[in-house]
Amino acid sequence: MMFSLNSLQNVVYNPIIPYVGTISEQLEPGTLIVLRGQVPSDSDRFQVDLQCGSSVKPRADVAFHFNPRFRRANCIVCNTLKNEKWGREEISYDVPFKEGKSFEIVVMVLKDKFQVAVNGKHTLIYAHRISLEKIDTLGIYGKVIIHSVGFSFSSDLRSSQASTLEWTEISEENAQKSGVSQFTLPFVARLNSSVGPGRTVVIKGEINTNAKGFSVNLLSGKSKDIALHLNPRLNVKAFVRNSFLQESWGEEERNITCFPFSPGMYFEELCRRFRGLGVPCVHMIIYCDVREFKVAVNGVHSLEYRHRFKDLSHIDTLEIDGDIHLLEVRSW
Known part of the structure; x- marks a missing residue:
């Protein structure tokens, strides 16, 4: 099932990679982040990072690092960066991405974890290591083509239906x-x-x-x-x-x-x-x-x-x- 772009907020079309953008609202349980794009045929890897700021020196903390890799090991590496040090990697070898093919990534924010689906299928779960309140930036890096990035904030649902x-x-x-x-x-x-x-x-x-x-x-x-x-x-x-x-x-x-x-x-x-x-x-x-x-x-x-x-x-x-x-x- 594909999400209608009309249901998303703050949609950015065809961003230049690397892309670093501010998340306009606080991430809360129920928030969705939806990315549509394509993996180039020569891609070796790309990453989607939920960051705590955009600082380069010192490097901003990364609460959720989602990193598909296609060359030596076909896998998805997830991790967290704190104080410029990476934590323990969590690796999934169930990789739904295909070089040269389009994809839709949906990251659902839950109260104690992130749940990721690719092309309508559950892909992985990653437990929070940094509190949601500190996340305010989305970063996309590597060899990837992104057609659109959008959000569905839980607050939008609450405010629009409260009456x-x-x-x-x-x-x-x-x-x-x-x-x-x-x-x-x-x-x-x-x-x-x-x-x-x-x-x-x-x-x-x-x-x-x-x-x-x-x-x-x-x-x-x-x-x-x-x-x-x-x-x-x-x-x-x-x-x-x-x-x-x-x-x-x-x-x-x-x-x-x-x-x-x-x-x-x-x-x-x-x-x-x-x-x-x-x-x-x-x-x-x-x-x-x-x-x-x-x-x-x-x-x-x-x-x-x-x-x-x-x-x-x-x-x-x-x-x-x-x-x-x-x-x-x-x-x-």
Whole structure:
């Protein structure tokens, strides 16, 4: 899944390499950095650095050094530079880059790590060694062609949706609608309007450390039919999809190219009614066209689930339960 440039902020097109630019806002959990470019056929390496300033002498600290190498060892080296000294290298030999081919790199900022996906597939995770508050500069170096660099800041999502909260709590035990840090599970909420064009639901949470699984349901409150049942099962690494119609479960769908969840994983989920338009969404995305739901998780996976519940206008209720620490629920 490719991110629409319309969904990104501070986009820089065709920067000259080496490129050093200031990051306009503070990096926070949920921020995305999206780079599109191409690896030249004669490239031996390039690097993307999240830096603490742009000083050359002394050299600025590098919180996250992402360094694909193509010659002697085809690998990706990650590291941190503190006080002009490199730390312990973390090396991945699963290299998704091809010389002469285009790429899309998505760096997702999590509360305790960076998660990197290349061309829609999970590539690596790198734990923070320097606090996010110190990172203010992006550097790109080496033999690489960059077509665009853009950001999706978590603050943009919060500020743009703060006044458009549209759901009604069904359970009195659920937390207040705004300014919450925790919800009681199971969480049940009725949308103020049913699923329709442009409809969006945002779920922010963290998967519990010893999680076995959790579920997200979109259903008809009147009939209790579940139009879409998403059930990641971490203990068996299965992402189950199904529908519960006329008091009966249908056939499970499980096929998936890459299981995108892990214990302790922070995520956001955007559920959007979709009709052939680019979806300016990040993290876990569920959007709906006339034939199917389409799902992406943190930009690293996509799947399709064909509609079994035919009248989408009756989908008006959201249910969430399981091994998840729920932080925020919004809809518009």
